[in-house]
Amino acid sequence: MQSEFKQMTDDILNHPLFMETRCLMHHGNGNTVYDHSLSTAITAYSIAKKLGLSQDMVESTTRAALLHDFFGYDWHDDWFKDYLSQYSGWQRFKRMHAFVHGDIAAERAKEHFNLTDRQIKAIKSHMFPVCFSFPTNCEAWIVTLSDKIVASREIGQTVGSYVSTLFKKLVTPK
Ligand SMILES: [Fe+2]
Numbered sequence: 001m002q003s004e005f006k007q008m009t010d011d012i013l014n015h016p017l018f019m020e021t022r023c024l025m026h027h028g029n030g031n032t033v034y035d036h037s038l039s040t041a042i043t044a045y046s047i048a049k050k051l052g053l054s055q056d057m058v059e060s061t062t063r064a065a066l067l068h069d070f071f072g073y074d075w076h077d078d079w080f081k082d083y084l085s086q087y088s089g090w091q092r093f094k095r096m097h098a099f100v101h102g103d104i105a106a107e108r109a110k111e112h113f114n115l116t117d118r119q120i121k122a123i124k125s126h127m128f129p130v131c132f133s134f135p136t137n138c139e140a141w142i143v144t145l146s147d148k149i150v151a152s153r154e155i156g157q158t159v160g161s162y163v164s165t166l167f168k169k170l171v172t173p174k
């Protein structure tokens with residue numbers, strides 16, 4: 001698995017802009033966009049292999065999964081909060097990170113990597129059902145499923161870590 005996965009993803013993993021995702025925080029507890037994207041790609045690769053997809057489809061799915069969050073900014077930063085604060089109501093809601101980053105990631109990934117229309121659609125719809133873009137191909141369904149599996153695990157670990165810290169504080173004698 002390792003060498004085949006590496007062969008499919010090496011150029012992306014070593015790209016300077018992708019390397020920058022190591023500095024972008026994502027789902028808390030030290031989790032970065034890099035960690036999350038790599039885990040999502042590994043999960044997507046495993047699902048595609050288990051489904052017996054062709055080698056081309058496995059590669060297409062794995063690469064789309066690796067780039068699904070290639071939006072290139074830290075959505076926890078103050079500048080993003082400031083940007084959102086200019087808007088209110090529906091205008092603010094529709095600009096929230098959860099709703100816009102699929103399109104941003106797809107456009108940015110398209111600029112730097114050679115993507116097919118199927119991969120672009122998969123990246124754009126990966127937030128389904130939170131976003132209104134419906135997955136319309138096999139790659140898209142696998143990417144959105146893999147993202148949910150990995151994000152749930154990462155968020156669960158973060159919540160678990162906060163609860164454990166809080167519990168220790170409460171039970172430690174003063
Ligand atoms: Fe995402």
Ligand SMILES: [Fe+2]
Nearest residue numbers: 036068069147
């Ligand atoms: Fe994601």
